[in-house]
Amino acid sequence: MDKSVRGFISRNMIWLILVGLIIVVTIFNPRFLTVNNMITLVSNESIRGIMAFGMMFCILSKGIDLSVGATAALVATITASFAQQADYANKLFPNMQPMPAVAVIFIGLAIGVLIGAIYGAIIAYTKIPPFIATLGTQLICRAGAKLYSDSPVSKLTPGYRFLGNAKIGGSFPVILIAFFLMFALAAFLLTQTRFGKNVYAVGGNEQAARVAGINVERTLMLVYIWSAFCASVGAILMTGKVGSATPASTGLSYELDAVAAATIGGTSHTGGICRASGVLAGILILGVVNNGLVMLKVDDNMTNIIKGCIIIGSVILDMRKNTKRV
Numbered sequence: 001m002d003k004s005v006r007g008f009i010s011r012n013m014i015w016l017i018l019v020g021l022i023i024v025v026t027i028f029n030p031r032f033l034t035v036n037n038m039i040t041l042v043s044n045e046s047i048r049g050i051m052a053f054g055m056m057f058c059i060l061s062k063g064i065d066l067s068v069g070a071t072a073a074l075v076a077t078i079t080a081s082f083a084q085q086a087d088y089a090n091k092l093f094p095n096m097q098p099m100p101a102v103a104v105i106f107i108g109l110a111i112g113v114l115i116g117a118i119y120g121a122i123i124a125y126t127k128i129p130p131f132i133a134t135l136g137t138q139l140i141c142r143a144g145a146k147l148y149s150d151s152p153v154s155k156l157t158p159g160y161r162f163l164g165n166a167k168i169g170g171s172f173p174v175i176l177i178a179f180f181l182m183f184a185l186a187a188f189l190l191t192q193t194r195f196g197k198n199v200y201a202v203g204g205n206e207q208a209a210r211v212a213g214i215n216v217e218r219t220l221m222l223v224y225i226w227s228a229f230c231a232s233v234g235a236i237l238m239t240g241k242v243g244s245a246t247p248a249s250t251g252l253s254y255e256l257d258a259v260a261a262a263t264i265g266g267t268s269h270t271g272g273i274c275r276a277s278g279v280l281a282g283i284l285i286l287g288v289v290n291n292g293l294v295m296l297k298v299d300d301n302m303t304n305i306i307k308g309c310i311i312i313g314s315v316i317l318d319m320r321k322n323t324k325r326v
Contacts, residue, residue, distance in 0.1 A: 025292035046179035054230030062271030063130035070141035072235035072251035083160035101159030116228025145247035154244035164240025187276035204272030
């Protein structure tokens with residue numbers, strides 16, 4: 001095979017796999033490849049996808065963030081309590097008028113950034129493994145959300161729900177615009193900023209990054225701030241989409257889907273290797289699997305088995321590629 005062809009296949013393998021999956025599912029169910037279903041597919045994966053855009057930075061730096069789902073739950077619960085309609089009888093704060101949507105969104109993002117800064121600093125300056133630090137944060141944030149409200153927070157103002165629920169022209173979800181804007185921002189940070197280059201360097205070889213004058217601790221803090229920011233954006237969109245926040249279940253296991261999308265997309269768990277476009281393809285592959293198997297009426301348990309096999313296979317291929325480079 002010609003070297004240029006091999007190079008093209010190697011660079012775009014993840015997209016070729018995505019196209020192949022779409023073709024296979026469409027053969028079994030022609031209704032899969034319709035405009036409405038494609039919009040539904042991407043809309044359903046957009047929130048997990050935004051969290052994956054944060055997760056890829058963590059994995060690129062040779063870390064992980066297991067707290068994104070719980071962070072989203074805490075942010076969603078708090079912000080939803082500020083945006084409940086004035087005439088709702090079961091408001092969490094009965095005497096408080098709903099705040100302007102912009103102010104509520106700003107508060108939610110600020111809470112997420114603060115959470116990320118706290119556990120980012122713990123990871124950066126105490127050298128606690130990210131797995132342990134973010135697992136602890138997951139437990140704290142989930143418990144914090146339950147303590148804040150022991151029941152779902154619902155009946156939210158239309159302004160707050162706009163980003164997650166509104167449609168342009170009656171058919172195109174605003175949430176898709178938010179998803180692609182977050183992808184563009186993540187790709188820009190990764191490829192066009194000093195921060196992105198520093199994350200690559202830290203993930204590739206932390207000691208060499210220090211020798212090169214990179215502030216490793218500051219870089220790691222920013223990585224986890226970005227991850228928590230993405231979780232907060234996802235929380236606001238999720239709450240707007242469904243119209244409520246449920247402390248016990250909002251964002252539950254979303255961190256696993258974020259890890260899966262980033263891993264399938266080629267972000268190496270050995271650090272230093274990542275492509276934003278690959279992660280986007282990974283998100284869409286999971287969407288095709290989720291949506292396609294539902295349309296084919298495959299049992300949910302079988303769907304999870306297939307997703308698990310895809311994740312394990314992606315890591316094995318990643319390890320083999322990295323072994324060949326050594």
